[in-house]
Amino acid sequence: MGWLESRLGLGEILRKTATGKITPRSTGWLHTLGYAALSVLLLQGISGVALAFFYVPAADHAYDSIRFLERDVAQGKLLRALHHWGASVMVVLVALHALRVFFQGGYKAPRELTWLAGLGLLGVTLGFAFTGYLLPWDQKAYFATKVGVNIAGQTPAIGEHLQGVLYGGAGIGPQTLNRFFALHVLVLPAALIGLLVLHLYLIQRHGIAPTRTRTDDAGEPGKPYHPYHTLKEALVAILAVGLVFFLAWRVGAGLEAEADPADLDYDPRPDWYFYAPFQLLKLFKGENEVIGAFWIPAGLGALLALLPFLDRNKERVARKRPIAVACGILFALATIGLTVVGMTDRPTHFATPPHPLGATKQLREGYDLVRRGRCFSCHQVVIDGVTYGQLGEHDEAPPLQETEYEPEDLADFLEDTGMDNMPSFPLFSAAQRLAIGRYLQALRR
Amino acid sequence: MTTEPSDSRDLPTNTTRRSWLEMFVAMLLAIPVLGPALLAAWVVIRPGKRADPIEVMALPLxxxxxxxxxxxxVQYRRQHGAFVEDVERVVYLRRKGNNVIALSAECTHLGCNVHFDAANKKFACPCHKGTFDLDGAVLGGPPPAQLRRLKAIVPTDAAAPVRLEI
Known part of the structure; x- marks a missing residue:
């Protein structure tokens, strides 16, 4: 150690800048959220690199490569679920960290740029979440991306052009996947590293902001940063990463059917952290659409960016800055409210039945064929009390869980149904038709 | 820079000249970075070519x-970036006299596929609850415009399929 230290001198630099510094006495548990976010960020980076070892960034192989990872690679399912839940936990931690800084007045002079860099990091986090969606090329990926890019298309003046750049062609298509992949693994990480270095450097330069004093009062000194505050940071970071592991292990990451632009049965939903803007969109109708899609989000972003310059109040204690605190509470309540409404406000039908991921190969094949044959365009199916699919022009089509055929009989029936309003499927092989029969049989149970 | 002894002799002119020189060299340093950056940006963000319309066979009247x-x-083949893509899109067809109204299922709000609600004779979007009437006009919800109508060419021969322009 001595040999290395005499040559590198890293320990000395750290003692002078970070670990040896005295933190204000008001530094507490709430000041650990940034480090926890950083830990989950590292988890995302590591799991992301591992995923890239399997993932094929091309529309005709992307879905298959994810399915291969889920089914055939040991712990591949867990790896992908970690990355999936890491994104959710990351959004929560970054948002809580920003709220902490807001309510404790940490953004005030001289830390305006720290706040701005942090805001940029929040934007990059949401950008990662959004571009990551498309990569598995499943139904959710396809439609959520289409909606998201069309929202970007509402931007005044440059909207249409921006849409073309993101899509990489006329409308969403296979090239879009490569654009999003490049954004997700090259552009956003570069932006993230730049902003993060700036953010951490500025924290070094200005130190941790005391919470109970005016901006011109340095507050009472507390204990050295290391090992007193770092212990708290380590514990919270372990909890955060543990939570990601727990969710990944218990809940897992969903994978819907492969993207199908002509699917009429699909009810696209974003992940929970986009529910608030999703619900906001429903509030503005017709020509006012651009208000919910662009002006409100852009206005909020601008307001947050200008916050340290608009709010010249030198007080940090919440009681002495009623306007800022009231605005913050209102904003938080509106976001939570919209998210809750977005969660509950969903159509009662028109959804794709869930993929039987854990089932046998034959059942999974049956499911894929039922989707390819577009059975859900005319037949509904009730699984666990939820109705999927839709009734088409022929409302006498029986629900799929009520078919009486044995699998072998159904295979014969499908070859030539002899009915006007029910198509025959002679191009499916006998084994394929049998797989459909087995899938329907499984639905009955 | 201005506090260096060599500069302090004739501060006004020398400082200006020196700072100009510094700025000029800094700009030179930026050229090898900016050049490729501008080229890359131009390649990525330049608008693509508009595709020519294609005619697709639909059903007889x-x-x-x-x-x-x-x-x-409708099924057709198109170029999307480096890919040749087999596209499949949903179109709703309705006969009106000797004409055909062909409506794209793509909601004009944000592009989800609208469903036909046979019981109420209207189209409904699952994403943000937009609704359209049989002619594609907006009935309610956020959509800013009516459903896109495709040009339908009805042949004189009643048994020949109607052609749609995509």
Whole structure:
């Protein structure tokens, strides 16, 4: 150690800048959220690199490569679920960290740029979440991306052009996947590293902001940063990463059917952290659409960016800055409210039945064929009390869980149904038709 | 820089000249970075070519209802970036006299596929609850415009399929 230290001198630099510094006495548990976010960020980076070892960034192989990872690679399912839940936990931690800084007045002079860099990091986090969606090329990926890019298309003046750049062609298509992949693994990480270095450097330069004093009062000194505050940071970071592991292990990451632009049965939903803007969109109708899609989000972003310059109040204690605190509470309540409404406000039908991921190969094949044959365009199916699919022009089509055929009989029936309003499927092989029969049989149970 | 002894002799002119020189060299340093960056940006963000319309065969007039709609999946091949893509899109067909109204299923709000609600004779979008009437006009919800109508060419021969322009 001595040999290395005499040559590198890293320990000395750290003692002078970070670990040896005295933190204000008001530094507490709430000041650990940034480090926890950083830990989950590292988890995302590591799991992301591992995923890239399997993932094929091309529309005709992307879905298959994810399915291969889920089914055939040991712990591949867990790896992908970690990355999936890491994104959710990351959004929560970054948002809580920003709220902490807001309510404790940490953004005030001289830390305006720290706040701005942090805001940029929040934007990059949401950008990662959004571009990551498309990569598995499943139904959710396809439609959520289409909606998201069309929202970007509402931007005044440059909207249409921006849409073309993101899509990489006329409308969403296979090239879009490569654009999003490049954004997700090259552009956003570069932006993230730049902003993060700036953010951490500025924290070094200005130190941790005391919470109970005016901006011109340095507050009472507390204990050295290391090992007193770092212990708290380590514990919270372990909890955060543990939570990601727990969710990944218990809940897992969903994978819907492969993207199908002509699917009429699909009810696209974003992940929970986009529910608030999703619900906001429903509030503005017709020509006012651009208000919910662009002006409100852009206005909020601008307001947050200008916050340290608009709010010249030198007080940090919440009681002495009623306007800022009231605005913050209102904003938080509106976001939570919209998210809750977005969660509950969903159509009662028109959804794709869930993929039987854990089932046998034959059942999974049956499911894929039922989707390819577009059975859900005319037949509904009730699984666990939820109705999927839709009734088409022929409302006498029986629900799929009520078919009486044995699998072998159904295979014969499908070859030539002899009915006007029910198509025959002679191009499916006998084994394929049998797989459909087995899938329907499984639905009955 | 200005506090260096060599500069302090004739501060006004020398400082200006020196700082100009510094700025000029800094700009030179930026050229090898900015050049490729501008080129890359131009390649990525320049607008793509508009695709020419394609004609696709649909159904004969006799198979298109006038009291409801017929769901039709148009299939065609197109170039999307480096890919040749087999595209499939949903079109709702309805007969009106000797004409055919062909509506794209793509909601004009944000592009989800609208469903035909046969019981209420209207189209409904699952994403943000937009609704359209049989002619594609907006009934309610956020959509800013009516459903896109595709140009339908009805042949004189009633048994020949109607052609749609994509």
């Amino acid at each position: 006799a198979e298109i209802p006038s009291d409801g709609v017929r769901t039709f999946r």
